[in-house]
Amino acid sequence: MGVRREWLVYNNSSAKTMTCNIFQRYSTNRSCSFVVGTSTMKLESVKDHEKSNAHINAARISTAAAGSIATTATVQALIAMTDPTATKMKNLFRNVHALAKRSRPLSDIVWMCQLDDQKGIQVGGSYRNPVEARVFLHYIAQMEREKIRDRLKAASHIGIMTDGSTDSSVKEEEMVYVRTCVAGTVETSFVGITAVEKADAENITTAIKGIMESVCCDWEDKVVAISTDGAAVMVGARSGVVSRLKEKTPYIIGVHCMAHRLELSFKDVIKSISLFQQVEELLSGLYTFYHVSPLNRANLVKSYKDLGMTPLMPTRFGGTRWLAHLSRAVDHFLRGYKAIVQHLDQLRSCDSGAMSVQQCKAKKFAQIAKDSGILQFCGFLCDLVSHLGSLSQSLQRSNITIAEAHSCLCSTQAVLMKYKTRYY
Incomplete structure (x- = not known):
């Protein structure tokens, strides 16, 4: 009997592709073939993907998310912490969060901890380097992403705002924000940013879909509007990004950003x-x-x-x-x-x-x-x-x-x- 792989999904459409639902949800590599869909129907490709470190890490995150929070190893370790240790970890988390919030390099964690030592704030002698700071930042981002997922799940309708930018390495990036209204409270949340190989309608649409699927599996049923700039690649009547999204959800309203239009x-x-x-x-x-x-x-x-x-x-x-x-x-x-x-x-x-x-x-x-x-x-x-x-x-x-x-x-x-x- 063959091995049953619950994570492998066959898309029985005109494209005839396979995807990995775990990788689609938890991986940051949105350009991977098992995220966008691969047409290579070979067992070797499936096995290679299954053995990859990226898939293994995504599977671990999926298993942890599916289990009870109180029984996870992380929570049990936190419960077992003594008060001084917990205080040190909280201070380290606050330092890393401040660096990310102010767009500072993670290497600043070294002098921030040294400053805390001078002020008598307990941060301990471990985890005081950029490598460990990146791990702290990963878990902070994971918790923030869970908050966004919960809010999107509670919202009956959502709006999407998207724009392109060029980063310091001269790579085209697509940013996506989501606007929700839950219990009368309007809130705009940053969902994600991903690199696009080429700033055309096809790649931008794929990037938006990948980002949205990572935080809300039924986003296409909830989205009612999308706000963009007035570039032809975004609002083109035939093959623009908005037109492509309307193929599956024809009632989406395309909105030209009012502030941009004013300028x-x-x-x-x-x-x-x-x-x-x-x-x-x-x-x-x-x-x-x-x-x-x-x-x-x-x-x-x-x-x-x-x-x-x-x-x-x-x-x-x-x-x-x-x-x-x-x-x-x-x-x-x-x-x-x-x-x-x-x-x-x-x-x-x-x-x-x-x-x-x-x-x-x-x-x-x-x-x-x-x-x-x-x-x-x-x-x-x-x-x-x-x-x-x-x-x-x-x-x-x-x-x-x-x-x-x-x-x-x-x-x-x-x-x-x-x-x-x-x-x-």
Whole structure:
């Protein structure tokens, strides 16, 4: 009689593939053939996978999850702990959790424990290295993932938010968040992040499905909406990610992220205004002018002090949060206008001793900054972007509801209409 493998699942569909249900649920390698489905129907492949360390570890986690928590070896070991030992373990767990929460390298655990020693906090002499810190972090993540599973299980409907990013090793990563409402409490939870071989609709869809299946086996029956950016690969009518997810669940509502859409709308409207192009050139130039030159920066600070003003350096004009960066750049320019113009006038004078290139730049920036039309437009931008920035921050709140979003949008529209009809 052949060996019965409960974990091996045959997908009797057009693809005719095999998957490992244990590996799908507990493995972090979402690109493995036994996760996405293998069409190689060979006993050798099944045996090789069964003997692999990754499958063995996933099977152990599955066995531990299926058993009673009170009878597991980990819980029995914790019960047997003495109070001093338990205190040391709690402090170590807190240190590792703080490192992960603040995106610090695990190597910081060494000096954190040394600092605890100096403060008289008990952390013991063991587990004070990055390797053991990674083990602690694994169990912290496992507990957090269980909390997410319990919440998704209690929710009747869920919404998915997903976006792509590039990590420090220049690899494309797909991030997935889940939005739930349980007992009237709205909550947004980070579900997972996984690398994608290529940022196309097929690979992104596979990544989203893999992440969701690791925390909720019936997520496709509960999902009602998915929020993405406006890229064609995500919202394409024929083969976009949203369209692919609708093949099995046609009632899913695709939502273009409102905060992202607000930024794009403002860019499309403002880019054709010549005054804005001049303001962009001025603010970007001032940021570079003072950012790359310590001498210019020091002289600007001196100019602020001579006028009795608090120093405010020109900031970057663009960035990922474009409205916020624009608002801060315009605000710093207007509040530090006197000091900036005074320093530019001093720099472009013949007796300043500055290089001719610096004098030419200072002369150009001063001429643009003193233009009354530019100055008035900067004031208009400051008023306008402050309201749009507040709207953007409201839309980005993790617990905002549709009704609150609509209210914020309507109030901002009312303010903008007043600006439109105001006469100066």
